[in-house]
Amino acid sequence: MSTTNSPDLEAVVRAVLRELGVAGTEASGGPAGPGGAATAGAPSSGDLVIDLPDPTLPEARRALGVVDPVDPEGLRNLCATTTARLGVGRAGPRPRTASLLLFQADHGVTQDAIYGEVPEDVKARFDLFTVRTRAADRAEYLLRPDLGRLLSDEARATVAERCVHGPDVQICVGDGLSAAAIENNLADIYPVIVQGLRSAGLSIGTPFFIENCRVGVMNDVNRVVDAKLVLLLIGERPGLGIADAMSAYMGFHPEPGKTDAERDLICMITTHGGTNPLEAGAFVVDLVRKTLQHGASGVRLRELTATTS
Amino acid sequence: MLLRTKLFGETHEFADVKEVLAKANEEKSGDQQAGIAARSAAERVAARLVLAEIPLGVIRQNPAVPYDEDEVTRVIDDAVNETVFGEITGWTVGDFREWLLADTTTGDMIRRVSTALTGEMVAGVTKLMSNLDLIHAAGKIRVSAHCQNTIGLPGTLASRNQPNHPTDSVDGIRATIYEGLAYGSGDRVIGINPSDDSVGSVSRLLEMTYDVIQRWQIPTQNCLLAHVTTQMEAMRRGAPVGLVFQSLAGSQKAMEAFGVSVAMMDEAYAMAQKYCWTAGPNYMYFETGQGTALSADAHYGADQLVMEARIYGMAKRWKPFQVNTVVGFIGPEYLYDSVQITRAGLEDHFMGKLTGISMGCDACYTNHAKATQNDIENLAVLLSAAGCNYFMGVPMGDDAMLSYQCTSYHDAPSLRQTLGLRPLPEFEGWMEDLGLIKDGRLTARAGDASFFLQR
Structure with a gap:
């Protein structure tokens, strides 16, 4: 928080500004280009002002760090093909300062966000009532996944009382490790799935939300609802910069003892560089239809479709 | 069997070998979750005192899962060299x-004794070793293997070019491969975790990576880390497979949770020898990680170190080019923080080498574990000192598909230049010819993905 002219700090500032292509970065003391984005004071002046633009904005993220590339336009095109951190350059064999600090910022924000909760209005929009697993709180949820795979006694009673028994498809939504995944994607994917399943003439059970939820809870849920197929939309553990990816798990007649080998999965559902939720909803409907047609999911379904295709 | 000791005047008694092994383990949240960890620090040491006196022959007679019930136990025990044993x-x-x-x-001498070891013996001795013990002993053991190039030679450190993309974009993955190659990552494999496990998508990425390897004449191998059945189907249809991949687990039941069995892996290994485009004779790539058996409820009351060691014992059957523990991927319920992740990385690397397999490490962590990038950089240095065969290379350590962080494309050259290590020899020669490395150091041309737009 000091306003003294630390050489290290100046080097950081200069590097960041250079990455951003901001003019007047060499400690000229003058204003720093459009928007007055930043000004680094000269070492001799006592009125240092540091006022940085946001390095997490898309255009800042796309700034190239490679010094004198063989093909600058080609490098930009390569970088545009992926969300991976390409074209960052190096300081010796190490990352440059701007990309190092951007990485630390992205990690920091996921640390701050991981304990979020799904807002009530997100659930209310699709009439999802809330039940809990046996994990009492977030800390126990992180350390005891087994408890997140079982409905609490109260949840079991609530589901038995409120849900249709024996539908073709039971839809559940769970927070998993990212409440943001549900908050940001549910409104897009959910109507596509419901519409698609109805068009296919399938009966849909009474949907609900599961707090402190693990994938394996599908087995426990189906002990109560006895659906042909259980579909679980659940938040994935946050990645750097993408804290809102959702997964869709589907299992044919799940029951205790069934594993991921007997489930199908569409992962990385997000508008931030993954499968768009609208598109993912269509994939889900397609997979549900295939599963019910073949009476199998997971490895078994892949075997069956491999031999028939 | 009587298994007890006094410690500070108190008697600690253990019911069986499995309990001694579990309670002797370093503190791991996974063992605590399973309810088998020592209840106090003193009990942990008491278990070690007893463990230190158990003969190896008794350990062999008490596998984590009985011989008659479990094919993993049978694979390991049947392979023991009885003369050395x-x-x-x-x-x-x-x-x-x-x-x-x-x-x-x-x-x-250690490699010879390896032929007589079971997973439980390997795990047992590991529990008595400090971190520096693990580094020093592992440093003595070199396990080399060959596919298109040679991994595991003294003085080398390899890097998997891991160019994952959230939607398997061919262009995006190719661009990421270029970035990694420009840093000298990819000597161990160009290996992609696909988002879409279908045969068509996997084959498309195999074709693309094979094309890059051919166009640039890169002495390396490609691999798509899809389910093994997907890769087998891709091979049947003529896709160019360099290495065949599968994740393995330490009991038959845990293997079933991954949708695989020993017979299926035997078939995959036979197919690899028949269809892979690479020279061999080592064609297999396996990934492991402490906690997988417990996560599949298939640990039989054994601790996660024992179950991990059993994987290595089984993996040896298929003469892998490379095996790595994905050490921090599984999450805080198995390895809670950087202390546990670091310890597990050192343990797994040592155990793999002691078993006699070519061993590397995906030094990594998830965002819900108490760890940062600094912690896995530390682990990479420790493992490099221990003679680890390889690490992962990912753009800035941030995997765009798998939502976890591991070592960066920058880290292999940094470790090499800091510790005097080199890329795999065939690959270093290739980099030298292109002018990307000189005397083991990156040149001014390195680090620029657009270099590879020139062909």
């Missing part, structure tokens, strides 16, 4: 530790 059956676990560390014990 006869020489060591009377050694206690404590004797074994001191023999491994003795200055008169060479790497070749």
Whole structure:
């Protein structure tokens, strides 16, 4: 928080500004280009002002760090093909300062966000009532996944009382490790799935939300609802910069003892560089239809479709 | 069987070998979750005192899962060299530790004893070793393998080019491969975790990576880390597979959770020898990680170190080019923080080498574990000192598909230049020819993905 002219700090500032292509970065003391984005004071002046633009904005993220590339336009095109951190350059064999600090910022924000909760209005929009697993709180949820795979006694009673028994498809939504995944994607994917399943003439059970939820809870849920197929939309553990990816798990007649080998999965559902939720909803409907047609999911379904295709 | 000791005047007694092994383990949240960890620090040491006196022959007689019930146990026990075993059956676990560390014990002597070890023996001695013990002993053991190039030679450190993309974009993955190659990552494999496990998508990425390898004449191998059945189907349809991948687990039941079995892996191995485009003779790539058996409820009351060691014992059957523990991927419920992740990385690397397989490490962590990038950089340095065969290379350590962080494309050259290590020899020659490396250091041309737009 000091306003003294630390050489290290100046080097950081200069590097960041250079990455951003901001003019007047060499400690000229003058204003720093459009928007007055930043000004680094000269070492001799006592009125240092540091006022940085946001390095997490898309255009800042796309700034190239490679010094004198063989093909600058080609490098930009390569970088545009992926969300991976390409074209960052190096300081010796190490990352440059701007990309190092951007990485630390992205990690920091996921640390701050991981304990979020799904807002009530997100659930209310699709009439999802809330039940809990046996994990009492977030800390126990992180350390005891087994408890997140079982409905609490109260949840079991609530589901038995409120849900249709024996539908073709039971839809559940769970927070998993990212409440943001549900908050940001549910409104897009959910109507596509419901519409698609109805068009296919399938009966849909009474949907609900599961707090402190693990994938394996599908087995426990189906002990109560006895659906042909259980579909679980659940938040994935946050990645750097993408804290809102959702997964869709589907299992044919799940029951205790069934594993991921007997489930199908569409992962990385997000508008931030993954499968768009609208598109993912269509994939889900397609997979549900295939599963019910073949009476199998997971490895078994892949075997069956491999031999028939 | 009586298994007890006094410690500070208190008697600690254990019911069986499995309990001694579990309670002797370093603190791991996974063992605590399973309810089998020591209940106090003193009990942990008491278990180690008892463990140090158990003969290796008794450990062999008490596998985590009985021989008749579990094909993983059978694979490992059937492969024991009985002549060598006869020489060591009377050694206690404590004797074994001191023999491994003795200055008169060479790497070749250890490799010979490896032929007589079961997973439980390997895990047992590991529990008696400190972190520096694990580094020092592992440093003696070199396990080399060959596919298109040679991994595991002394003085080398390899890097998997891991160019994952959230939607498997061919262009995006190719661009990421270029970035990695420009840093000298990719000597161990160009290996992609696909988002879409279908045969069509996997084959498309195999074709693209094979094309890059051919166009640039890169002495390396490609691999798509799809389910093994997907890769087998891709091979049947003629896709160019360099290495065949599968994740493995330490019991038959845990293997079933991954949708695989010993027979299926035997078939995959036979197919690899028949269809892979690479020279071999090592064609297989396996990934492991402490906690997988417990996560599949298939650990049989054994601790996660024992179950991990059993994977290595089984993996040896298929003469892998490379095996790595994805050490921090599984999450805080198995390895809670950087202390546990670091310890597990050192343990797994040592155990793999002691078993006799080419061993590397995906030094990594998830965002819900108490760890940062600094912690896995530390682990990479420790493992490099221990002679680890390879790490992962990912753009800035941030995997765009798998939502976890591991080592960066920058880290292999940084470790090499800091510790005097080199890329795999064939690959270093290739980089030198292109002018990307000189005398083991990156040149001014390195680090620029657009270099690879020139062909």
